[in-house]
Amino acid sequence: MSDYRDEDPRIHGIRTKIRVVPNFPKPGIMFQDITTLLLDPKAFKDTIDLFVERYKGKNISVVAGIEARGFIFGPPIALAIGAKFVPMRKPKKLPGKVISQDYTLEYGRDRMEMHVGAVEAGDRALVVDDLIATGGTLCAAMDLLERVGAEVVECACVIELPELKGREKLNGKPLYVLLEYYPEA
Amino acid sequence: MSAGTNEDPRILGIKTKIRVVPNFPKPGIMFQDITTLLLDAKAFKDTIDLFVERYKGKNISVVAGVEARGFIFGPPIALAIGAKFVPLRKPKKLPGKVISQDYILEYGRDCLEMHVGAVEPGERALVVDDLIATGGTLCAAMDLLERVGAEVVECACVIELPELKGRERLNGKPLYVLVEYY
Numbered sequence: 001m002s003d004y005r006d007e008d009p010r011i012h013g014i015r016t017k018i019r020v021v022p023n024f025p026k027p028g029i030m031f032q033d034i035t036t037l038l039l040d041p042k043a044f045k046d047t048i049d050l051f052v053e054r055y056k057g058k059n060i061s062v063v064a065g066i067e068a069r070g071f072i073f074g075p076p077i078a079l080a081i082g083a084k085f086v087p088m089r090k091p092k093k094l095p096g097k098v099i100s101q102d103y104t105l106e107y108g109r110d111r112m113e114m115h116v117g118a119v120e121a122g123d124r125a126l127v128v129d130d131l132i133a134t135g136g137t138l139c140a141a142m143d144l145l146e147r148v149g150a151e152v153v154e155c156a157c158v159i160e161l162p163e164l165k166g167r168e169k170l171n172g173k174p175l176y177v178l179l180e181y182y183p184e185a
Numbered sequence: 186m187s188a189g190t191n192e193d194p195r196i197l198g199i200k201t202k203i204r205v206v207p208n209f210p211k212p213g214i215m216f217q218d219i220t221t222l223l224l225d226a227k228a229f230k231d232t233i234d235l236f237v238e239r240y241k242g243k244n245i246s247v248v249a250g251v252e253a254r255g256f257i258f259g260p261p262i263a264l265a266i267g268a269k270f271v272p273l274r275k276p277k278k279l280p281g282k283v284i285s286q287d288y289i290l291e292y293g294r295d296c297l298e299m300h301v302g303a304v305e306p307g308e309r310a311l312v313v314d315d316l317i318a319t320g321g322t323l324c325a326a327m328d329l330l331e332r333v334g335a336e337v338v339e340c341a342c343v344i345e346l347p348e349l350k351g352r353e354r355l356n357g358k359p360l361y362v363l364v365e366y367y
Contacts, residue, residue: 021280031280035300038260038270045264071256072272075223079230079261085223087257095206095216115220 121149306334
C-alpha cells in the first residue's frame, strides 16, 4: 500500500474514480479502467496537473505516448510543458517511415513503431501510458527512443501493478506513478 | 480552399505542419499525417486553442473522441472547457458494458463502441476526430451519443476532405474544421 501521510490530497480523488472490471479481457484479470476517471473533469485535470508539476521546467522536449490510452494522458502533459508529442503505435498505423521494436507479451509477441525523424539525438523524453503491468510495453518504447539517441528521463503512468514487477524490468530507468493497485487478498 | 481573408493567422502555421503521405494506406490515397503537427508545440497548442475558443462557455458537458487520433485532440479540449472526455472505441477495447454502432466503410463494415453510463440524456456533446473523409465514422459517433439522449452540438475536426462530401452525410449537424485539403 502507499503511505498516505505524504500523499498529495488530489491522489485520493483520482484513485476513487478508477473502476476495476473483473475478468477483462480474460478470466482472472482485474482490469483498471481509467475511462471513469475521464468522466470527472476535476479528477482528470488533477491527474494531468500532478504530472505537469513534476516535469515542467525540466527541459523535457518529447512526450512519447503509447497507443491508445497513452494518447489520452500524453498530449495534455506535452502541451502544458511545451514538449512535442510523439505517438508510439501498433504496426502499420503510422504512414511515414518508421523504426520498429518487437517485444514479448505473456503469450506471443507484439511490435511498436515510431516515425523516423520525430525524435532527435539529445532529446530528453518522457514515456507516458495509463498503466504499467509487466513493463514490456514501456521497455519497447524506451528502446525506440534510445535507439535514436534520445535520453529517457522517466516513465510516467497513472497506475502501477507492483506485483507484476514492471518497475524492475525498466533497467534502472525511473518510474513515476500516481497510484499502486494491489489485488485484495 | 478556405477563405484566406478571414482566416485566423494561426491556421497557416497549422496547415504547413500537416504532412501528406502519398499512397498510404493504399495506392491513390493522399494520407493527411497529423503527427508532424504534434511535433511543433506551438502549432499543436494553436490547434487546441482554436477549438477551445470556439467551445468555451457554450455549456458543452461531453467531448467524445474517436479512437485513436481523436484521443490526441479531444482530451486537451475537454480539459480546457471543463467537459468530460468519452473515448469511442473499436470493438472489444472498452472493459465495461457498451453500446455499439455498426457503420459502412468503403469496403466492408466497422463498429464503434461507447461505455454505457458515460453520457447521460440531455448532455451537450462535441465529437472530435483528426479528419473527416466520407463522414461514416462521425455519423456512427453521433448515433451513439443521440441513442443515449445527448445532443450533438457540433463535430470538430482538424482537417476536412471536402471532395468526399462527408459534411453532407452529417444530416445537418454542424461541422467545424480548421483546414480543408483538396
